[in-house]
Amino acid sequence: MTKQIMVGGVPIGGGAPVTIQSMTNTRTDDVEATLHQIRTLAAAGCEIIRVAVPDMAAAKAVGKLKEESPIPVVVDIHFDYKLALEAIAAGADKVRINPGNIGGADHVKAVAQACARRGVPIRIGVNGGSLEKPLLAKYGGVCPEAMVESAFGHIRLLNQYDFDDICVSLKSSSVPMTMKAYRLMSQASDYPLHIGVTEAGTVRMGTLKSAVGIGGLLALGIGDTMRVSLSADPVEEVYAAKEILKAAGVRKEGAELVSCPTCGRTRIDLIALANEVEERLKAVDKPITVAVMGCVVNGPGEASAADCGIAGGVGEGLLFKKGQIIKKVPQEQLVEELFALIETL
Numbered sequence: 596m597t598k599q600i601m602v603g604g605v606p607i608g609g610g611a612p613v614t615i616q617s618m619t620n621t622r623t624d625d626v627e628a629t630l631h632q633i634r635t636l637a638a639a640g641c642e643i644i645r646v647a648v649p650d651m652a653a654a655k656a657v658g659k660l661k662e663e664s665p666i667p668v669v670v671d672i673h674f675d676y677k678l679a680l681e682a683i684a685a686g687a688d689k690v691r692i693n694p695g696n697i698g699g700a701d702h703v704k705a706v707a708q709a710c711a712r713r714g715v716p717i718r719i720g721v722n723g724g725s726l727e728k729p730l731l732a733k734y735g736g737v738c739p740e741a742m743v744e745s746a747f748g749h750i751r752l753l754n755q756y757d758f759d760d761i762c763v764s765l766k767s768s769s770v771p772m773t774m775k776a777y778r779l780m781s782q783a784s785d786y787p788l789h790i791g792v793t794e795a796g797t798v799r800m801g802t803l804k805s806a807v808g809i810g811g812l813l814a815l816g817i818g819d820t821m822r823v824s825l826s827a828d829p830v831e832e833v834y835a836a837k838e839i840l841k842a843a844g845v846r847k848e849g850a851e852l853v854s855c856p857t858c859g860r861t862r863i864d865l866i867a868l869a870n871e872v873e874e875r876l877k878a879v880d881k882p883i884t885v886a887v888m889g890c891v892v893n894g895p896g897e898a899s900a901a902d903c904g905i906a907g908g909v910g911e912g913l914l915f916k917k918g919q920i921i922k923k924v925p926q927e928q929l930v931e932e933l934f935a936l937i938e939t940l
């Protein structure tokens with residue numbers, strides 16, 4: 596089992612539930628817009644939010660964000676240790692920074708001590724695209740072994756100052772490389788792991804790559820917190836993360852839709868029906884499985900493992916609960932009846 600760190604009040608690792616993270620894409624110093632996005636993401640299911648801190652204005656905004664944010668705030672900092680010190684003083688709950696890139700031992704010491712004083716953990720975020728040149732030379736290019744060695748190099752810098760409140764990510768845009776790097780890291784250490792595939796792409800391809808990479812790691816028991824990176828509204832990242840957690844069987848919260856693939860027996864517009872039910876289920880946080888099936892002959896039986904569901908027929912369909920038919924319903928009332936039944940579960 597991994598060690599546990601605390602990000603604000605949220606535990607990561609040590610058997611805690613795998614948490615969902617996302618990142619705002621507003622200007623961090625635009626406090627109103629950023630808070631609006633944080634609230635939207637939190638309402639969608641995001642549990643920890645990261646904001647970019649590219650300059651002092653952003654670092655100074657962290658205090659105001661912290662006052663109002665409903666979830667812990669992680670600051671993402673590259674190269675400039677002063678930004679880290681400012682953001683930590685402003686109340687950041689975690690810092691994503693690579694100590695090897697912040698300009699020498701004094702700077703690392705200052706950040707490690709500031710974090711230690713406030714109980715703020717650091718995420719070391721190794722990215723396959725920005726590995727240190729000596730490692731690239733040693734390994735002949737980017738590879739999982741080089742990524743893991745990079746992580747340990749950063750960890751050692753922090754350990755020199757007795758700082759070990761660390762979690763690690765090893766992201767690459769290649770799914771196999773990402774997965775191997777995390778597997779190696781989980782064998783070599785017990786630091787909690789923030790998993791994700793970086794620059795994954797647009798909603799469709801990015802979700803698929805993340806589902807394979809993150810979902811594959813979760814299925815192997817690896818990963819303590821996750822971010823799906825998408826070139827999209829970040830709320831899509833949160834939805835994708837929730838679906839991946841559900842599909843990997845890691846989390847039972849929230850409703851899961853199962854729907855049949857349709858076949859020659861289908862006499863209703865099942866695809867539209869499934870999409871409508873899926874959309875409405877986003878607002879249901881009960882740990883239930885809901886089936887939308889294409890025919891009344893096989894549907895209730897095939898979906899008997901679901902808690903409830905509907906099966907479409909000609910002009911009317913069936914409402915069922917655990918495979919048992921409850922009643923016939925006119926087709927246009929199927930969805931309403933289904934959600935009325937869900938209310939009672």
Ligand code: SF4
Pocket residue numbers: 855856857858859860861888889890891893894897
């Ligand atoms: S539930 Fe009915 S319509 Fe859907 S695949 Fe099975 S047999 Fe075909």
